[in-house]
Amino acid sequence: MTVVAADAAVSQVDAAAAAASTRPRCSTEDMLQLLQDYDCWVFDLDGTIWRGNEVIEGVLEALELLRKLGKKVLFMTNNSMKSRGSYLDKCLQDDIYCSSYSAAAYLDSIGFDRSKKAYVVGERGIMQELAAVGIESFGGPDDNEKRASFSSEMLHDTQVGAVVCGVDPNLSYYKVQYASMCLLLNPGCLFIATNTDARGHFTPNLEWAGAGATVGAIKGVVERDPIVTGKPSPFLMQDIAAKHNVQPAKSIMVGDRLDTDILWGLNTGMATLLVMTGVTDEQLLVAQRGSSNGVKPHFVMDSFGDLRRVAQQALQQQK
Amino acid sequence: MTVVAADAAVSQVDAAAAAASTRPRCSTEDMLQLLQDYDCWVFDLDGTIWRGNEVIEGVLEALELLRKLGKKVLFMTNNSMKSRGSYLDKCLQDDIYCSSYSAAAYLDSIGFDRSKKAYVVGERGIMQELAAVGIESFGGPDDNEKRASFSSEMLHDTQVGAVVCGVDPNLSYYKVQYASMCLLLNPGCLFIATNTDARGHFTPNLEWAGAGATVGAIKGVVERDPIVTGKPSPFLMQDIAAKHNVQPAKSIMVGDRLDTDILWGLNTGMATLLVMTGVTDEQLLVAQRGSSNGVKPHFVMDSFGDLRRVAQQALQQQK
Numbered sequence: 001m002t003v004v005a006a007d008a009a010v011s012q013v014d015a016a017a018a019a020a021s022t023r024p025r026c027s028t029e030d031m032l033q034l035l036q037d038y039d040c041w042v043f044d045l046d047g048t049i050w051r052g053n054e055v056i057e058g059v060l061e062a063l064e065l066l067r068k069l070g071k072k073v074l075f076m077t078n079n080s081m082k083s084r085g086s087y088l089d090k091c092l093q094d095d096i097y098c099s100s101y102s103a104a105a106y107l108d109s110i111g112f113d114r115s116k117k118a119y120v121v122g123e124r125g126i127m128q129e130l131a132a133v134g135i136e137s138f139g140g141p142d143d144n145e146k147r148a149s150f151s152s153e154m155l156h157d158t159q160v161g162a163v164v165c166g167v168d169p170n171l172s173y174y175k176v177q178y179a180s181m182c183l184l185l186n187p188g189c190l191f192i193a194t195n196t197d198a199r200g201h202f203t204p205n206l207e208w209a210g211a212g213a214t215v216g217a218i219k220g221v222v223e224r225d226p227i228v229t230g231k232p233s234p235f236l237m238q239d240i241a242a243k244h245n246v247q248p249a250k251s252i253m254v255g256d257r258l259d260t261d262i263l264w265g266l267n268t269g270m271a272t273l274l275v276m277t278g279v280t281d282e283q284l285l286v287a288q289r290g291s292s293n294g295v296k297p298h299f300v301m302d303s304f305g306d307l308r309r310v311a312q313q314a315l316q317q318q319k
Numbered sequence: 320m321t322v323v324a325a326d327a328a329v330s331q332v333d334a335a336a337a338a339a340s341t342r343p344r345c346s347t348e349d350m351l352q353l354l355q356d357y358d359c360w361v362f363d364l365d366g367t368i369w370r371g372n373e374v375i376e377g378v379l380e381a382l383e384l385l386r387k388l389g390k391k392v393l394f395m396t397n398n399s400m401k402s403r404g405s406y407l408d409k410c411l412q413d414d415i416y417c418s419s420y421s422a423a424a425y426l427d428s429i430g431f432d433r434s435k436k437a438y439v440v441g442e443r444g445i446m447q448e449l450a451a452v453g454i455e456s457f458g459g460p461d462d463n464e465k466r467a468s469f470s471s472e473m474l475h476d477t478q479v480g481a482v483v484c485g486v487d488p489n490l491s492y493y494k495v496q497y498a499s500m501c502l503l504l505n506p507g508c509l510f511i512a513t514n515t516d517a518r519g520h521f522t523p524n525l526e527w528a529g530a531g532a533t534v535g536a537i538k539g540v541v542e543r544d545p546i547v548t549g550k551p552s553p554f555l556m557q558d559i560a561a562k563h564n565v566q567p568a569k570s571i572m573v574g575d576r577l578d579t580d581i582l583w584g585l586n587t588g589m590a591t592l593l594v595m596t597g598v599t600d601e602q603l604l605v606a607q608r609g610s611s612n613g614v615k616p617h618f619v620m621d622s623f624g625d626l627r628r629v630a631q632q633a634l635q636q637q638k
Contacts, residue, residue: 006476148488150521151505169467171536172494177528180518184526197500198542201470207503209496216539217490220531 018299023285026273031310040072040246040270043257044231046079046097046151046201047278048304051302058305065311069318072246077258078195078211078230079167097240099194099211099230103164104129105239106192106229115155116161119182121175121214122168126194130164137164139178144170148177165218165226166194173308180221191222195259197229202280231260254304258288258295264297266295273299274285277316328443342604343620345592349618350629357590359391359565363550364415365398365520366597367576367623375596375623384630390635391565395572396531397514397549397579398486416559418513418549422483424558425511425548435480438501440494440533441487445513449483456483458497463489467496475500483608484537484545485513486530488521499540510537512545516579520598550579558589575599575622577607577614585614592618 026034043049049059066073075096080275107118118137120126130137138157148154160182168175183189197210215226229235237248248269253259256278265272274280274297288294301307345353349487362368368378385392394415396478426437437456439445449456457476465474479501479613502508516529534545548554556567567588574580575597584591593616607613620626 148527150488152529153525154523169469169492171490171495173488173490173528173532176490176532176536180528180532181525197538198540203472206472206500207491208469209536210501212539212542213492213495213499213536214539217495217528217532217536219539220515220533220535221517221528223531293572 006223017186022282023289023300024200026299026306028166028310029190030299031301031307032314034252034271034273035069035071037313038071038250038252040074040077040244040251041066042240042251042265042270042298043255043304044073044253044257044261044278045075045077047256047273048254048261049075051189051277055301056305058303058308062304062308062311064316065308069311073246074240074244076231076264078197079200094162095234095244098125098129100125100129100166102229102239103166103192103238104133104135105193106227106235107135107164108133108234109239111191113161115159117157117159118162118164119157119160119179120164120166121171122166122194122211126164128168134164135245135251141170141173143175143178144172147172148173148174154181156177156185158186158188159245159289160189162190162192164192164194164216165211165214166198167197167209169208169213171209171214173219176217176221179218183218183222183224191218191231193226193228193230194225195260200252232264232267234264236271241279258284258297262297263295265297271299271303272297273304275301275304277303337616341601342608343346345618345620345625347629350626353571353590353592353618354388354390354626354630354633357390357568357569357571358386359393359563360385361393361395361559361572361584361589363572363576363580363597364394364396366389366575367573367580367594368394370596375610375622375624377627381623381625381627381630384627384634387634388630391563393559393563395550395555395583397516417444417448419444419448419485421548421552421558421592422485422511422513423452423454424544426454426481426483426509427452428554428558431509432480434478436476436478437481437483438476438498439483439485440478440490440498440537441483441485441513441530442524445483445485452477455482457564457565458494460489461511462497463491465493466491468494471519472495473500475581477505479505479508481509481511482537483511483513484530486516486519486528488527488529488535490533490536495536495540498537502537502541502543510541510543510545512547512549514549514579515545515547551583551586553583553587556589577603578617581616582614584616590618592620592623593618594620594623596622 073253077218079310118130118135120137120140127137127140163179163182183191195211196215198212199207200210202208252267252271255274262272397418435453437449439456439459446456448457482498482501502510512534514530515534517531519529520525521527571590572584573592575594581591
């Protein structure tokens with residue numbers, strides 16, 4: 001009877017929230033249910049765990065409680081500017097999947113011919129992840145100072161079997177031209193994008209051009225779409241599911257972006273939990289809800305830190 | 320009777336050509352008819368009038384004969400790297416419309432607020448054409464050496480009311496970011512592309528990244544499409560029709576590219592004549608012909624120089 005009464009109370013809250021054009025947040029009951037239903041918790045980083053250089057209040061404690069409850073906790077970011085090693089000091093553990101990893105893992109998964117090379121338009125992190133799976137690469141920051149000139153022809157390496165793109169703060173015509181020559185002139189050359197995010201908050205007060213700039217420039221020349229390996233592509237979930245022996249149906253994706261985090265969760269058969277600590281505001285969320293093809297998360301919390309109290313309660317019940 | 324016999328002969332040639340999976344070329348009769356039907360002849364430059372630095376055989380003579388026959392002769396190119404002034408020495412007359420002109424003419428036609436400025440990602444020609452219609456612009460080659468850094472925020476000019484893009488051999492992350500900030504942060508800022516050509520033969524033996532790289536990069540960040548003013552956009556034909564008092568129905572577009580020249584002619588209600596002296600080969604032409612949504616020119620000639628003999632004949636008949 002108590003549960004029914006609680007449900008009724010929640011329904012009233014729901015109705016009031018809907019009337020006010022807001023999306024209702026997870027109730028205590030919902031959160032306890034989530035903790036019961038999902039064994040694997042996959043988190044976005046920027047806007048979910050931290051904002052800029054500041055960890056969001058209560059989040060680290062909530063993560064610690066999840067681990068104590070025996071949950072698998074993984075992190076996934078589309079930031080390809082650093083390799084996984086660089087994130088360790090921020091997150092203090094090693095189950096991090098960044099989009100630079102995803103590109104290397106994808107090429108590894110399809111048995112990329114190791115006698116071929118990859119040309120990178122992006123940061124060093126991509127090259128480090130490629131090296132970790134034994135794929136030789138060049139370009140990246142080493143090509144930052146190179147310039148193209150119409151006063152002479154340009155040569156390219158015919159042994160390039162993949163062009164791998166990510167966000168590149170030194171994107172240049174030279175790099176776009178070199179990548180396009182590999183894609184247009186080397187038979188079977190793969191076009192891989194770590195992600196296609198339009199923008200990212202790389203500094204606290206400004207949105208910067210994301211991997212979408214790199215991919216868009218090359219796509220505008222070669223007139224074909226890349227294979228996207230990071231969010232929202234399903235590839236990385238398959239990789240994780242195999243490596244960690246987890247089922248998407250028992251997993252939940254937690255993130256702040258509808259078009260990558262939540263879409264990725266939906267694309268891969270996971271439950272999805274949107275947090276309002278990042279780029280999504282109430283207006284955007286309500287607009288998606290009313291749209292026939294909107295990206296609709298299963299659950300919403302103001303902050304993942306809100307789970308702390310309930311997780312503490314669940315842990316005490318378990319003991 | 321002679322005419323009927325000639326038509327029958329042409330039909331036999333047509334049938335034979337179709338059987339051989341080639342597209343029939345204009346007959347002498349067709350050419351005489353074209354000279355009778357069309358008062359305004361609009362030409363592409365690269366691949367139609369010249370290839371690289373070499374004028375195609377017979378073309379200049381054919382153009383001269385057209386003028387003697389009282390035809391209006393105009394030139395139209397998507398190359399925005401030079402302003403119209405720079406083409407004069409190649410074509411020896413002044414009715415040239417390049418895509419850099421089209422961008423300036425478009426802004427002029429919509430009454431662009433002259434207290435606002437344009438930010439240019441492209442070559443000097445665009446800035447020269449903007450200046451010619453009294454629009455202040457900056458960026459372009461002057462920003463070639465500027466670099467963005469995530470170690471500091473970036474500022475932009477809030478008075479930029481239009482971003483104008485073309486092919487840019489010095490495309491950089493800085494330029495893409497600056498243009499994107501104007502488009503995302505300045506209310507009502509227009510996104511103008513001189514064209515979206517994927518590639519161009521800027522050197523004799525190599526295809527280089529075209530305006531598609533510039534437009535693609537910015538589009539990948541701002542997530543909206545530009546207003547395209549050059550081919551295949553219909554804007555420029557409206558501008559020409561008004562300025563030269565010509566009717567599209569009495570005009571014919573002559574070019575070597577199906578996706579810009581011929582499509583532009585079809586989009587603007589002109590007749591279209593494809594020449595095989597540029598990028599289109601028989602295979603591409605036949606493929607379009609068999610496709611339900613292919614771009615199908617009304618007429619085909621091996622070279623525009625082929626008209627010389629017939630135009631000479633028409634001129635003698637006129638005298």
